């Protein structure tokens with residue numbers, strides 16, 4: 001999944017979507033249905049939001065039409081649907097400011113780029129996601145080589161000696177999944193209690209995973225010629241240490257959500273719950289700026305992928321009306337539209 005198209009110097013789009021999670025992706029698709037010239041900007045280097053960053057290989061069971069689908073497969077399908085229109089997708093562009101200049105919104109990204117637009121759909125979930133890092137000397141050069149914060153590809157871990165760090169659902173789920181493909185899986189957790197579901201803890205205890213709990217932490221990385229070969233583990237209670245040979249470390253100690261940039265967007269917030277919207281229109285306090293998905297806050301809000309998609313469609317239809325007050329609000333039925341490439345029957 002990559003970036004499409006180029007951005008011209010004075011390119012003013014009808015709509016710019018901030019965030020390439022499921023809500024933003026469905027909004028991008030829907031914008032095409034309503035013929036809005038659109039672009040999407042995403043802070044991370046990949047699409048999918050929480051589905052890619054937090055639970056790519058977990059199943060989702062509550063999407064209409066899919067009795068069960070892996071999160072990453074849902075992202076791929078949503079991308080395929082949105083990509084029909086070949087609208088530009090700008091990855092690694094974290095929006096810091098939303099400025100209004102002569103009736104046009106100018107979005108400023110961290111890398112210094114500007115994205116101009118008549119309307120904006122904010123679909124930035126819980127803000128930008130960054131994995132919580134382990135403070136241990138020498139970790140940075142090994143990141144994305146032998147030290148990972150998420151599993152993108154099971155093959156990376158195949159036949160390897162893996163150390164999983166963490167005691168929450170994702171650490172335990174991954175330890176149990178990796179046990180099926182890795183040569184050896186060890187798990188350590190530094191807190192005195194598990195933070196995962198009881199059933200998962202029971203599964204872990206009955207598995208072949210080598211578990212060091214409670215209160216164990218990694219204190220030193222062993223690196224030879226730039227390669228990770230092992231790690232020193234401290235039993236915090238007894239103060240004893242032991243060395244473990246490992247090829248890969250998977251750190252699952254949570255993600256940090258950063259919503260602080262939004263405070264500069266001059267948009268009314270609903271306490272800490274997100275951006276205040278009118279639930280009938282998804283309009284925010286700034287004219288022509290809409291919010292949908294986990295970031296949109298209103299009475300009765302439910303944070304689900306399906307709800308975000310519905311809110312994105314509502315917001316896009318409103319954006320059409322904002323740009324052209326004479327336009328119809330309701331798009332009609334997709335089954336009657338001739339814009340879609342008909343699948344072979």
Ligand SMILES: Cc1cc2nc3c(=O)[nH]c(=O)nc-3n(C[C@H](O)[C@H](O)[C@H](O)COP(=O)(O)OP(=O)(O)OC[C@H]3O[C@@H](n4cnc5c(N)ncnc54)[C@H](O)[C@@H]3O)c2cc1C
Nearest residue numbers: 019021022023043049050095124125127128293294304305
């Ligand atoms: C472990 C887990 C399991 C879940 N399981 C389910 C389930 O089974 N079914 C279900 O319906 N829901 C589930 N959810 C909830 C679901 O993942 C969310 O409701 C959904 O991801 C919200 O989508 P979103 O697009 O609004 O936000 P996100 O998925 O959070 O995506 C927001 C995107 O915006 C980007 N972004 C943020 N700030 C900026 C910025 N300043 N500039 C540019 N880009 C930015 C982020 O990088 C991110 O990619 C689960 C959540 C978790 C954590």
